Amino acid sequence: MLRVGIIGTGGIADAHINGYLAFPGECEIVALADVVAGKAAQKAETFELAAAAFDDPLAMIASGLVDLVSVATPPSTHAALAIAALDAGIDVLVEKPMAPSLEECDAMLAAQERSGRVLSVVAQNRFRDDLATLKDVVDSGLLGSISHVRVDSAWWRGLPYYDLWWRGTWEKEGGGCTLNHAIHHIDLLLWLLGSPTEITAMLANAQHDNAEVEDLSVAVFRYDRGLAQLTSSVVHHGQEQAIVIQGANARVSQPFSVVAERARADGFPEQGGDPEVVARIEALVADRTPLAHLGHEGQIGDLLGAIRDGRSPIAGGHDGRNAVEVVTAIYKAGFERQFVSLPISASDPYYRAGQLVANAPHFFEKKASLIEAAS
Template identity: 80%
Template sequence: MLRIGIIGTGGIAQAHVEGYRAFPHECEIVALADALPGRAAEKIVAFGLPDAAAYDDPAEMIARERLDLVSICTPPSTHASLAIAALDAGVNVLVEKPMAPSLEECDAMLAAQERSGRLLSVVAQNRFRDDLATLKEVVDSGLLGSISHVRVDSAWWRGLPYYDLWWRGTWEKEGGGCTLNHAIHHIDLLIWLLGRPDEITAMLANAQHDNAEVEDLSIAVLRYETGLAQLTSSVVHHGQEQEIVIQGANARISQPWKVVAERSRPDGFPEEGGDAALVARIEALVAGRAPLAHRGHEGQIGDVLAAIREGRAPIADGRDGRSAVEVVTAIYKAGFEREHVALPLSAADPYYRAGQLVAHAPHFHEKTASLIEAAS
């Protein structure tokens, strides 16, 4: 039975609690820690964990509880120090997205993982969704041919009070705006589907949130060897209609699910009816795939537990988390400096280092409130 600790008891911690509860014969939540005095004790009651211990100091929890795995559910600026402390104490780590605000911190976490021999996984719960796993399977099948264009809409909507929470809307504590903290999931999916791009350019804006330093909208163009991808990151989109559209040489697929395959007439225009045979092959592949047994955070937690048990790497590991942060960093550099940014970013690049993004970032506005707890 694996002993689980959770650091940070805000909103996302509930998803981790429910995820671990889905595997009662494999793990037990034995402790919660939160730096806000008394909060961990309150959440033990709220989460219905009467046998768990409460700590106001995460370091004390790590030192005393003989943990096998810890979930880190704190603001991004704390991820590196907490993960490194846990790994160096011999504890496996599952850390919420984004992995860390800088590549330097990501690499320090990876170094700790390597010297400890423990597991490091970064939350990428959308990999554990049937609709998105379907896209991955079709792309990997080769039926689409070479990829020409991908459109990713990470479209969310948040009102002004969203940025009143003390750490949100600041470059120092949150690490960025919607590009880092909302689109990180779609960026992970894009890398999962296509790999790392070669070059990025972007523009950033704060269109609707005058109580936040950070962007609430960005549009990036990513160059791949054979095509382009465009990514919209937003918390100003009414309807929150998120979409991924993948255009290949042979066919188009998308989430929400749709498949279309054109076929050329002798004059190059599309033939009426398209390539029905290819559409049927893709639909048959999709119909034949087995649904995931566990989804979202629950699916990722199940994979992490299995990885610990089997001595293998998790599906979403630290290097995957770093890759997403690298793309975000390149988007910010491109937007701040108004240039095209080539990947990979080297350790000599100023934006690689901790604190440099904060130093270069524009303040679109200044925060006007700093609440300890989010409004319910």
């Protein structure tokens, strides 16, 4: 029975708590920690957990009470807490983004290597049936070579969203919607297609004059002969996320649909398309076995299995780092108005912790700093 501790008891901690509670035969939540005095105890009471409450996360790590911790704190604290836990012999699940810089990500991976423990980075959308379906179709080869991918990480947040003390600043949040919202779609793009070779981007703050960070970015990725484009936003009414993958043989998208064209003798599309290609893709989808556990619960179940079986988790530390590398490239491209080649080397100034904060534009200045978000 794994003893679980959760560091950070804000809203996202609820998803972790519910995820662990779904596996009562494999783990037990025994400790909660938060730097805000009394907050951990309040969360334990809310969920009726017989768990120790700590106002110092490092004290919980040093207590010897836990075998596995979830780090659900602001991004700027992820590296220090994860490294402390790994060096104490504790397995770690860290919320997205893994860390604000590649230097910090690599320090976390080094701690994992020297400790021999498991490090997983939250990528809960890999544990959604609709997105796992896209992955199966891409991996099947039925689409043919990929021509173009359009990813819309489209969200909407009002001005009060950035009043919370750690949001809306480059130093504490690490970035805006590109890092803290689109990181999930970036992970999915990497999961589906692998890493691009080159990135360019533009950034803006279109609607939030109480935040330093961007609330909108548009990036273009080069993949071999094809291209991908990513819109990251917290200004889109309707919050309609989408992934559209265009291959040589067909298009598949989420929300799920499949379309395949077939050429006439003159090259124009034939009426009715190519029903045989569509039928093969739809048959593949129909034969899928639905995932037993979804979202955070699915990822936690995979992590528990990885610890038990001595294997790597589906979303490991290197996956988290790869997503941060893409975000770093988007920010560098946007700040410097250039094309950025991947991978980013350790000699690149943007690799280092603090470099992004030093170079980032302040679109506006933060106007409020609330300890708790308004309800």
